[in-house]
Amino acid sequence: MFLIINMRNSNGKINWNIFLGMEYERGLFKFEWIPKFLPHILNLKEKYITNDLTITSKFKSSFTWTLYDFMKGHYGYWHKEMSKVDLLKLFSVEGVSSYKDSAQFKRGVLDVAIREINQYTELEAWYVEKKKGRAIVGFDLHWSVASKQETAATENQLKEITTIIDAVEADMWNYLEELGEMDLEKLHLMNIIQKVLKCRVEVTTTLTSTKANEILQRLKGHLCSLQSQLDDARRKKDITSKPNYVPFYNWLDEHE
Template identity: 25%
Template sequence: MKKEIIVKDNALINASYNLDLVEQRLILLAIVEARESGKGINANDPLEVHAESYINQFNVHRNTAYQSLKDACDDLFVRQFSYQSLSEKGNVINHKSRWVSEVAYVDNEAVVRLIFSPAIVPLITRLEEQFTKYEMQQISNLTSAYAVRLYEILIAWRSTGQTSFILKNDFRKKIGVLDTEYKRMYDFKKYVLDIAIKQVNHHTDITVAVEQHKTGRSITGFSFSFKQKHAENNSLHEHKKRALKLSDAQIKYFSNKLSKLPEMSKYSEGNESYDEFAVRIVVMLKNPVKLKELKPLLKKVGFQ
């Protein structure tokens, strides 16, 4: 399977910003689109993200995807992020910028077209040593925006396997928590940190542990340590290689079989014919996530 790589400058990884889950996914898919299509990223030409890509990558329902992407367009246009750089004299420059300069949703095509703002283009596209790379697959199953942010923050420290001490307020901003949200530490841990750590540990290629730092009885910050799941990942990849794999002929054959199966009715749309439904099932069977989901029904129509 082709690896879809996200590349971000660590200035952006460490930026303070607040994007919800759909907006983060949309940004990442746009980065992948630029890389895989060879278009590159600039401040003039729009990148297209198709709803079909969103559905397949993140395994979400079609109708939910359409509305989520449409809403994300409205919200993303007003989103801002902040980051720091150094002047020629070594002074800290505090920057603020929008993520996109233009964004549009094409109704009848279910396509998002966006243009990144001039400030963010070099942060995404420069390929230097301080950049962090990770595969899209690592965050595909994360359903918490905080988990995505935590994973991004951590892998910037992949060479050491542990972060430095991060002040509580700095960490809240980095992970995308507003000043008005989860003010009590109990709520922050329950609804943000614990969920993020649990999802990263369960769905990604690293296992993370957090250490709380206190001054007196108050928590003043956090540090994290994490390990790579080499053995688990290798066995998982091997399992996937041995797992479901259909030829084009099998996909065509079983898509026709499945289209007539009563249990498949939950996947049908409107008054589409069996042939129309079979065409959509072909797409589903080419998606590893959907293929796994449909395995019991495949066996029911004769797949061994």
């Protein structure tokens, strides 16, 4: 199977197989390009963009992909003024009659893409309408990365997260032992412990300070739930009044 590329010239459309051949041996693929395509490949060496799939996979609209690629492809720009006609062509909706209305185009295409870019990516995007009289004839697209740059999680944040998770993991059998034969309570407690332990996979080398704070808030909420359930169980067992009763170490008190 070969990859087909459609090319257009003044006389019509041309279909090319861009590979002359393909070989596979022991996990290694080898491709041979057609000579006509090689100049295009070599030209791409200095003109390409990379996208983080953990970001782009969150896009719900194909319009967001289009606008995000456009902004990333114009590296060094901070704005780009485009006519409404050119912007319709960019999103490939020039043939959609409803989008000839500017309000519909903004609501169904441009605003959707701008909103998702601001929500999911490192860019902050907005636009300024260009008018001729009362009619919108174009848009000045703006984008910036400066105001949305995230700082990395601090050592203290990482230490606090791992300390809480390690402590719950080390004590989980003691937690379950406290509940004795109370099956429903045990299931609930195990669910909370599982949520705590799952937080460990979120501690990565790219963890941001904002995300670290969000994880800490979740962990502290889980710890409150654990302590509350343990207190209820101990009251039922009437062990809190025993002379040798020692509560589990409360990590929340230390990190307030």
